[in-house]
Amino acid sequence: MSTDLPSRSRIVHEALRGAGIAGDIVVLPDAASTAALAAAALGVEVGAVANSLVFWSDGEPLLVMTSGAHRVDTARLAERLGRGEIRRATVEQVRAATGQVIGGVAPTGHPAPLRTVVDEGLATYERIWAAAGTPHTVFPLTFDELVRLTAGTVVAVV
Template sequence: MCGSELQALPEGVRRVAEVLQASGHAHAPVMLDSAARTAQEAADALGVSVGQIAKSIIFRRKSDDAAVLVITSGDRRVDEKKVDSIVGKTGRADADFVKAATGFTIGGVSPVAHANKPVTLIDRDLFRFDVIWAAAGHPNGVFQLVPGDLEKLTGAPVADVVKVEQA
């Protein structure tokens, strides 16, 4: 990308593209033909398994109102008790909080380029995959990466933060 391509992108995707470009990330955001507000919608649009979608879930830490971003595999559910044991007690974040804290709307929250840097955790289950996809700041925007890129791009620790699968 030389910069002129960024002008046509929605503002949130442009912010993500600039961060990716500045970090030397190999893959620029792409815009899907239809919105992918859920991991399943994104997987269907990309032709990948739902587990390859890196979901960005925002919680609100109760002690200081900080945004807590949990990045997990699309086929997993976050275990809030595990998150709380690492970052302190959290609660649900409504759409207004998510937008104010991250600069993104729900369904397009990227792991990078937040308005305010969140407390971030990366779930280790994402490392089952060689290639994953994350939201790029808009419900139609996504970008490709490998799980290790999340550590480099966010500086966040990898932790066990999902519910155990029941057989």
């Protein structure tokens, strides 16, 4: 199955299997580079889509896995995490930190582990969906699997 995937998604697939996560990567016919597009393509609530947002804080990338129904309040998040200013990473910073493009950033499969925050709002969904390395690929997992996969800190992001 993984040989039919784009190369970036094959990396994600291997990372998922290595972490014991069994959900298969789904290739969508159209790009789903936003939570709303992914939710529509999958027939799920937008909140069940785990947006992978890369920010820059204290001189390093910060991956925020947030519910598609939420907008990250960066000032509050910085305060909760005890960090300096949190701002959106540039396109170049996202690519360097993740090896993936905006709209397709997966929670795993990066060149090096990223400090990750997981939105506590995702816990309300039995199954959530995340990008799998490209805007055309996604995969299902549980909230607990996402936290374990990313070694993320669970926190309110709104």
